[in-house]
Amino acid sequence: MNTQEDKTAGYCHQNIMELDQVSFSYKDQKVITDLNFTAKERDFVGIIGSNGTGKTTLLKMIVGLLAPSSGEIRLFGEPVRKFRDWERIGYVPQKNSFNPLFPATVKEVVMSGLYSNRKVLKRMTQGDRKKSEDAMEVMRITEIADKRIGQLSGGQQQRVFLARALINHPDLLILDEPTVGIDIQTQTDFFDLIFHMHAHHQMTFLMVSHDIDMIENYLGKEPKDRSGGIKFYARHSHDPHCEIPDLQHSLI
Numbered sequence: 001m002n003t004q005e006d007k008t009a010g011y012c013h014q015n016i017m018e019l020d021q022v023s024f025s026y027k028d029q030k031v032i033t034d035l036n037f038t039a040k041e042r043d044f045v046g047i048i049g050s051n052g053t054g055k056t057t058l059l060k061m062i063v064g065l066l067a068p069s070s071g072e073i074r075l076f077g078e079p080v081r082k083f084r085d086w087e088r089i090g091y092v093p094q095k096n097s098f099n100p101l102f103p104a105t106v107k108e109v110v111m112s113g114l115y116s117n118r119k120v121l122k123r124m125t126q127g128d129r130k131k132s133e134d135a136m137e138v139m140r141i142t143e144i145a146d147k148r149i150g151q152l153s154g155g156q157q158q159r160v161f162l163a164r165a166l167i168n169h170p171d172l173l174i175l176d177e178p179t180v181g182i183d184i185q186t187q188t189d190f191f192d193l194i195f196h197m198h199a200h201h202q203m204t205f206l207m208v209s210h211d212i213d214m215i216e217n218y219l220g221k222e223p224k225d226r227s228g229g230i231k232f233y234a235r236h237s238h239d240p241h242c243e244i245p246d247l248q249h250s251l252i
């Protein structure tokens with residue numbers, strides 16, 4: 001018989017992202033072969049591998065930008081090709097960089113996260129504005145909200161993309177080498193912030209990184225799984241009551 005604690009633990013450990021015998025080829029070049037892995041709710045998964053092992057390709061498949069050649073990927077239990085609940089997912093792709101002449105402001109880029117992934121533009125509500133203000137405050141970009149994105153430094157731009165990914169309070173945050181081109185202090189602040197979010201929020205993270213020291217410090221020295229050239233490091237955060245503080249909590 002299940003105790004209340006078992007039920008709570010089950011609720012906190014749902015499968016968020018499953019790779020089931022996933023393979024991928026670009027034309028004749030086989031990049032990923034029979035990959036299996038499951039990320040559970042509140043896992044922080046670090047994905048490590050040499051250049052060209054297919055990490056970015058894997059993330060693109062997970063967010064539905066590429067389809068596997070064979071096998072299946074499931075998000076929240078549903079095959080990606082049928083998945084429609086994209087607001088539950090935040091994605092920060094690799095090496096975002098804007099043409100300096102790109103006219104959008106920081107605020108506009110952050111707010112565009114509300115309409116990501118196939119959602120038709122609609123009128124801005126008071127609630128939307130509040131979400132945007134919260135996300136900018138968490139990423140400490142409120143002061144530069146009216147600046148043009150193309151005029152910011154690489155580190156500031158990265159914070160803007162993170163705010164954009166966070167605006168819908170995603171259950172799953174997917175980051176592709178988020179600290180490339182960012183100075184050491186900003187990298188440290190960034191990792192402190194996302195590790196804090198992992199520890200205190202009901203969020204799951206998938207992060208590709210070449211920063212093996214940072215991965216090992218937070219996720220341990222032994223990968224949970226490996227396949228081809230890709231290693232998956234993982235750490236689970238879990239409190240017995242599965243409480244969800246609001247996003248502003250991350251400021252503290």
Ligand SMILES: Nc1ncnc2c1ncn2[C@@H]1O[C@H](COP(=O)(O)OP(=O)(O)OP(=O)(O)O)[C@@H](O)[C@H]1O
Pocket residue numbers: 026031049050051052053054055056057058
């Ligand atoms: N659009 C594409 N068309 C053809 N081949 C591609 C394409 N994108 C990537 N590749 C090839 O697929 C392989 C895997 O690329 P991918 O970018 O997924 O690797 P990665 O592990 O993310 O590498 P890195 O650590 O350098 O970012 C590489 O050999 C790359 O050249």
